[in-house]
Amino acid sequence: MARQRVDEQPTTQLEPALLTHAEPPPPPSDDDYDEDYYDEDDDPEESPEAVKKAKRKKIWRRVRRTGYVMAGLMILTPLVAFAVGYQMWDIQSPDDILDDLDKTVTVQYADGSEMLQIVPNGEGEGDRRFLDYEDIPEDFFHGVTATEDPTFEDNWGFDPVGILRAAVTGTGGGSTVTQQYIKLSTGQDDATYARKFQEVVMAFKLTQQEEKNYIFESYANITSFGRNTYGLEAGAQTWFGKSATELETNESLFLAGILNAPSHYDPDNNLEGMQGRFDYVVNKMVERGHLSQAEADALEFPEWLPRGTGGNTGRSVTDVHVQTQIERELDEFGISMDDVRREGMTIKTTIDKTAQEQSEAVMAAQFDGQPEELRGALVAVDPTTGAVRAYNGGEWSAGIDYAASMQPPGSSFKPFVVAAGLQAGKGIGEFYDGRNTIDIEGTTFANTATCRTGANEHCSVREAMLVSSNTPFVDMAHQFGPRSVAQAAWQAGIPEEVNGANTLMTEAGVTAAGIALGQYEVRTIDMAVGFATFANGGVRHEPYFVEYVGVEGGRVAMERSDDDKAGEIAFSSDPGASKMVADNVTEVLKPVAAHGLHDIPGREVAAKTGTHQYAQSDGNQAGWMVGYTPQISVAVWVGSDTPAPLMVNATATNPTAEKLWGRNIPAFTWQAFMEAYLGDKEVVNFPTDITPIGIFEEQQRPAPPPTENDEDEDRDRDRDREEDEDENRDEDGENGDEDGESSNPPESSDPPEGDDPPESDEPPGSDEPGWGGGNPGENCPGPRCEDNGGDDGGWFPGGNTTGNARSEPEVAPTGEVPLDY
Numbered sequence: 173m174a175r176q177r178v179d180e181q182p183t184t185q186l187e188p189a190l191l192t193h194a195e196p197p198p199p200p201s202d203d204d205y206d207e208d209y210y211d212e213d214d215d216p217e218e219s220p221e222a223v224k225k226a227k228r229k230k231i232w233r234r235v236r237r238t239g240y241v242m243a244g245l246m247i248l249t250p251l252v253a254f255a256v257g258y259q260m261w262d263i264q265s266p267d268d269i270l271d272d273l274d275k276t277v278t279v280q281y282a283d284g285s286e287m288l289q290i291v292p293n294g295e296g297e298g299d300r301r302f303l304d305y306e307d308i309p310e311d312f313f314h315g316v317t318a319t320e321d322p323t324f325e326d327n328w329g330f331d332p333v334g335i336l337r338a339a340v341t342g343t344g345g346g347s348t349v350t351q352q353y354i355k356l357s358t359g360q361d362d363a364t365y366a367r368k369f370q371e372v373v374m375a376f377k378l379t380q381q382e383e384k385n386y387i388f389e390s391y392a393n394i395t396s397f398g399r400n401t402y403g404l405e406a407g408a409q410t411w412f413g414k415s416a417t418e419l420e421t422n423e424s425l426f427l428a429g430i431l432n433a434p435s436h437y438d439p440d441n442n443l444e445g446m447q448g449r450f451d452y453v454v455n456k457m458v459e460r461g462h463l464s465q466a467e468a469d470a471l472e473f474p475e476w477l478p479r480g481t482g483g484n485t486g487r488s489v490t491d492v493h494v495q496t497q498i499e500r501e502l503d504e505f506g507i508s509m510d511d512v513r514r515e516g517m518t519i520k521t522t523i524d525k526t527a528q529e530q531s532e533a534v535m536a537a538q539f540d541g542q543p544e545e546l547r548g549a550l551v552a553v554d555p556t557t558g559a560v561r562a563y564n565g566g567e568w569s570a571g572i573d574y575a576a577s578m579q580p581p582g583s584s585f586k587p588f589v590v591a592a593g594l595q596a597g598k599g600i601g602e603f604y605d606g607r608n609t610i611d612i613e614g615t616t617f618a619n620t621a622t623c624r625t626g627a628n629e630h631c632s633v634r635e636a637m638l639v640s641s642n643t644p645f646v647d648m649a650h651q652f653g654p655r656s657v658a659q660a661a662w663q664a665g666i667p668e669e670v671n672g673a674n675t676l677m678t679e680a681g682v683t684a685a686g687i688a689l690g691q692y693e694v695r696t697i698d699m700a701v702g703f704a705t706f707a708n709g710g711v712r713h714e715p716y717f718v719e720y721v722g723v724e725g726g727r728v729a730m731e732r733s734d735d736d737k738a739g740e741i742a743f744s745s746d747p748g749a750s751k752m753v754a755d756n757v758t759e760v761l762k763p764v765a766a767h768g769l770h771d772i773p774g775r776e777v778a779a780k781t782g783t784h785q786y787a788q789s790d791g792n793q794a795g796w797m798v799g800y801t802p803q804i805s806v807a808v809w810v811g812s813d814t815p816a817p818l819m820v821n822a823t824a825t826n827p828t829a830e831k832l833w834g835r836n837i838p839a840f841t842w843q844a845f846m847e848a849y850l851g852d853k854e855v856v857n858f859p860t861d862i863t864p865i866g867i868f869e870e871q872q873r874p875a876p877p878p879t880e881n882d883e884d885e886d887r888d889r890d891r892d893r894e895e896d897e898d899e900n901r902d903e904d905g906e907n908g909d910e911d912g913e914s915s916n917p918p919e920s921s922d923p924p925e926g927d928d929p930p931e932s933d934e935p936p937g938s939d940e941p942g943w944g945g946g947n948p949g950e951n952c953p954g955p956r957c958e959d960n961g962g963d964d965g966g967w968f969p970g971g972n973t974t975g976n977a978r979s980e981p982e983v984a985p986t987g988e989v990p991l992d993y
Contacts, residue, residue, distance in 0.1 A: 269357050269394050275516030279498065281525040282559075282719070288491045290400055290513070303405055303416055305389040311421045311462075312404065313388065315428030318456040321349040325384055329375030350375040353391040356510070396510065397427060398434025399479060400495075407431075411476050422450075422474040429453040435499050435509075440479045441576055442671045447473055478572055490532060493565040493573040494523060497717045505730050507721065517729060520719045522559035527552055530848040531564040538841045541823040546837070548810045549574035549696040550845060555704035555805050557737055558713030560697070562806075562845075572813070578670065578693035579809055582834065584782030584796040585690035587706065587757050589645045590633060591660040592652050594753045595743060599633070599866025600760045604644035604651075606631025612685045617646045632870045637760050638767055640781070642689055649688035658683050658692075663742045665701035665712050666694055690782055696809045699798045704805035706757045706778065709859070710750030711739040748863075755862045762858070765799060770839045772846050776857045777801055779842070781834030791817020795834040797842035802856045804849060808842045 277290040317324045323331055329350040347355070354374045378387060397407030404427065408416040411430075412423050419427070429449040430437045439446040450473055457463040463471075479492055498519060499509055512519070531550045539546060552562035565573035590600065606623045609616055619642045623631035636644035649657050658676040662668050668675060676692045677683045684691065697715060705712045720731035743753040761778035765771045768781065779799025786793035794811035810832065812818055818832040825844070826836055 275513055277512050277516060278518045279495065280518065280520045281523050281528070282521060282561075283525055284520065285525055287521065287523065287525070288495065290495065290509075302393045302403070303389070305385045307417050308389065308392055308404065309416060309419050309424045311424035311457075312392070312416075312419070312428050314457060314460065314462040315425045315453050316349065316388075316392075316431070318460045318462065319428065319453050320347075320352070320432070322460070324349050324388070327379075329377075329379035330372045347371075348375065349391050350378055350387055352395070353387060354378065356391075356394055395431050396434050397431055398438055400509065412474070413477055420474070422471045425453045425457065425471070426450055426474050426476070435496075435503060438479070438496070439476060440572055441496065444673065445671055489567050490528075490564055493575065494521070494563055494717065496573065497560075497563065497576075501716060501718050502721065502730070505718075507730055511729075512721070515723050515729075518722045520722070521717050522554075522561065522719055523563065523717070524552075524561040527562040527849055528564070531562040531845060532567070534841055534844045534848065535564055535567070538825050538837055538844065540825075542821055542826075542837065543819060545812045545816070546810060546818065546820070546832075547572075547574050547812055548808065548837070548841065549577075550806065550808050550841065551575050551697045551700040552804055552806045552845070552849065553697075553700045553704045553715055555707035555713070555800065555802065558701070558704070558715050558739070559719075560715050560717050561804065562849075563697070563717070574809065574811075575696045578695060579794055579811060580693050580784045581690035581699060581796055581798075582782030582784040582794065583640045583642070583690060584699060584780045584798045584807075584834065585661070585694075586637060586640070586645050586688065586782075587761060587780055588661040588664060588666075588702065589648050589657050589688045590637070590757050590760055591664065591706075591743060591753055592656045593633070593648050594756050594865045595660060596652050596656070597866050598648075598652075599864060599868050600637075600756055601632055601634065601867035601869045601871055603630040603632055603871070604636065605629045605647040606636065606641055606644050608643070610643045610646060612646055612650050615684075615686070617643055617685075617689070619643055634760055634763075634870055637780070638763055645688040646685050649685045654683040654685050654687045657687050660743065661702060663712070664703075664705040665714075665742075666698045670695065690784060696807045699796070699809075700805050700807035703778075703798050703800050703807065705742050706754045706761075707800040707802055707805050708739070708754070710742050710744075710747070710752075710754035712742040713737070713739045752863045752865055755859055756865050756868075758858050759862055761799070765843075768835050768839060770797070770835070770843045772801075772843065772850065775801060775850060775855055777846065778858070781839055783832070783834045786815060786817045789817055790831075792832045793818060795832050795836070795838040797834055797838040799842060799846070801846075801850065802858060803853065804846070806842055806845060806849075808838045808845075810838045810841070 279287045279290065281287050321327075321331070327348060327350075329348060331348050351371050354371050358370070358374075392404045394402055395404075396402055397404070397410065399410050401407050401410045404416045407427050408414055408419055408423075411427065412419065426446075429452065430446065432449065436442060437446040437449050454463065454468050454471055458465055458468050479489075479496070498521065502509070502512065502519075511517075531552065535548060535550060539548060547566055547568055549566055550562065550564040551560065553560055563575060565575035593602070594600075606619075607629060609618045611617075620640075623635050623639065623641055623644075631641055631644045633644070633648075635641070661676060666675060673679075674681065675694065676687060686692075701713075701715050716732065716736075718730070718732070721729040723729050741747050741750045743750040758778045761780055762776060764781070765777050765779040770779065770781075771777060777799050778801075779797065782796035782798070783792050784794040784796075785791070793815045794809065796807070796809055798805075798807040800806065820826055820828075820830060820832050820837050822829040825840055828836065830836065
């Protein structure tokens with residue numbers, strides 16, 4: 173009987189089917205097919221391509237399953253870790269945090285003796301006075317949240333968008349106010365994912381436990397405002413000498429801005445940077461609607477108390493300056509003052525105790541009896557290592573670090589012009605244009621001292637440096653290119669950038685020929701470092717203040733390695749070529765100090781004075797003396813807070829009341845310090861195996877070309893001589909010798925009567941005593957008056973008859989560049 177279809181109802185009884193007649197079973201359905209099983213023998217007809225496709229499907233299926241598992245783990249693991257961390261990690265109170273920050277830090281001299289101690293809330297007088305949230309100025313709150321954490325009032329303690337942005341761009345940022353508080357509480361600031369994760373968890377926990385008002389209050393009471401102060405009240409006292417509750421809007425926004433990077437934005441050292449930060453905060457306040465544009469436009473950058481004028485626990489201003497440099501340097505090594513304070517570290521510096529005391533004593537003596545407006549700075553650097561041995565930025569009440577302030581260096585910059593010439597193969601015996609005035613690209617440059625040959629184009633580098641003639645160096649810079657002079661200075665150690673601004677050029681990036689005369693500003697410490705490279709045979713070392721930082725128990729947090737102290741070849745990739753440049757510069761500088769009566773008896777020194785003129789006047793606004801021996805390089809600057817024509821008084825250390833020049837207070841200060849510092853130290857002379865570059869010695873100057881008047885005079889002399897000879901022959905014919913030769917004596921070399929003597933190239937003498945003219949006499953007030961004067965040179969009582977002395981300028985130069993000497 174036929175088998176009933178499955179979709180039909182049976183109508184009759186079917187006979188049992190015989191096993192021998194059983195039909196084959198139907199093919200398996202898709203539901204019965206095992207996708208994980210494949211037997212190649214079961215389907216010998218399967219093509220190789222189909223086999224490969226099946227294998228690929230199997231592999232990708234396993235990958236997908238593994239991916240699902242990993243994705244689950246990636247989601248679950250952080251959630252589990254977040255939950256565990258939430259339970260385990262505790263958050264410190266503001267009191268506990270400040271307890272950790274209240275450890276005293278000891279700063280040592282190079283010999284291990286104590287220099288100073290950094291104590292809690294060093295300059296502030298708001299010790300441990302916590303402000304309630306209601307006492308925090310509203311402008312400060314809005315200024316901080318607008319710049320540091322715009323979503324503060326609504327976020328979970330962290331900003332996912334900010335964190336993601338920081339991760340994608342690879343830059344910092346992304347930390348909310350709450351996270352910054354956590355960072356202070358843990359004392360951890362390392363750039364790791366683990367630390368950031370902990371910070372996020374703890375910030376979330378704090379947000380769940382406390383009100384936002386309490387969080388901001390706690391943050392404001394412990395965050396750093398620089399100058400070793402923590403908390404808004406201490407910051408207000410330090411910067412403005414008032415309570416935080418009395419702050420004006422601009423003062424509140426100043427503090428809101430500086431807490432981002434207190435050391436970097438300290439206006440005593442980086443006024444431009446802090447002004448930019450202040451403007452940024454003000455603009456953010458406008459964007460957030462907390463200030464109108466009119467209110468913002470009316471805000472002025474506030475007056476602040478300079479560093480050293482707060483309650484600094486008895487530290488001298490010089491100590492404060494050194495501390496600032498230490499903080500800056502530690503920051504470069506990734507060590508914050510919070511870290512230092514938290515562990516009560518000991519900092520060993522490079523400062524030589526004796527040298528530092530000598531700098532203070534010499535500065536005090538030289539400025540005693542001088543006009544109150546005079547300011548000064550002195551920096552001494554070890555040429556062989558870059559270690560700063562003495563750092564004196566001035567002890568004036570303003571507390572400004574003059575050693576780190578930018579000032580025009582005048583003629584003390586001329587050695588870098590020589591270095592640029594030497595790199596171009598031009599030696600120190602080369603001639604350059606020494607005329608009294610020259611015009612370069614529309615600017616007139618003038619001299620106050622000329623070469624011995626007078627106002628002509630043939631002045632050697634040696635003589636131009638000795639008498640500090642200006643025009644030859646301007647000519648050199650013009651020939652080699654002003655930027656090559658800047659390059660030589662950068663190579664020597666003048667930094668290419670200071671506080672975010674390029675050096676040795678205008679804001680437009682232009683370097684003009686006036687660079688030869690010190691047109692562009694530098695710092696005192698930079699000049700000491702630049703000259704140290706010459707002293708060290710063309711090997712440059714970066715200046716540094718910190719040798720090591722130690723922690724209780726013997727652990728060293730930071731120590732300079734030999735690699736840190738390693739110098740770099742300055743003027744060439746070839747050490748020998750760099751040494752040649754440095755040695756040739758030293759050779760041209762060695763006679764200068766003795767020429768100006770500022771040498772060190774028994775020692776070889778190389779030095780250069782500098783004077784910067786005040787605008788287009790006959791007054792001077794600054795003076796320099798920079799010089800070195802193989803053992804030490806010292807730079808001295810003297811000027812004032814505000815550019816103005818300056819005078820110096822006659823005192824026991826300065827014999828003459830006159831205008832400020834590099835040759836008086838700056839040179840006497842340099843000389844006195846060098847004599848004290850070198851004292852009984854071993855005498856070390858400069859190398860004698862100098863390899864000359866280009867023309868080394870002064871050459872015979874070419875005679876000036878004859879003029880039309882000279883030719884007329886020569887013809888008149890020839891005609892007169894012929895007439896005299898005719899007369900002599902007539903006389904000889906009558907009364908002379910038999911051989912007809914004249915028995916008259918040889919013709920005199922004196923000019924014939926009635927002819928004017930040749931003009932002298934020397935400036936006329938003076939009957940009045942003063943600097944730069946005449947010969948020394950019994951009224952000479954200086955300690956060594958037997959030498960001639962010259963650039964910033966010696967004292968002469970008058971009657972200039974010999975030597976290469978000069979008179980002071982009577983007429984200021986024209987053009988845009990002030991005169992430098």
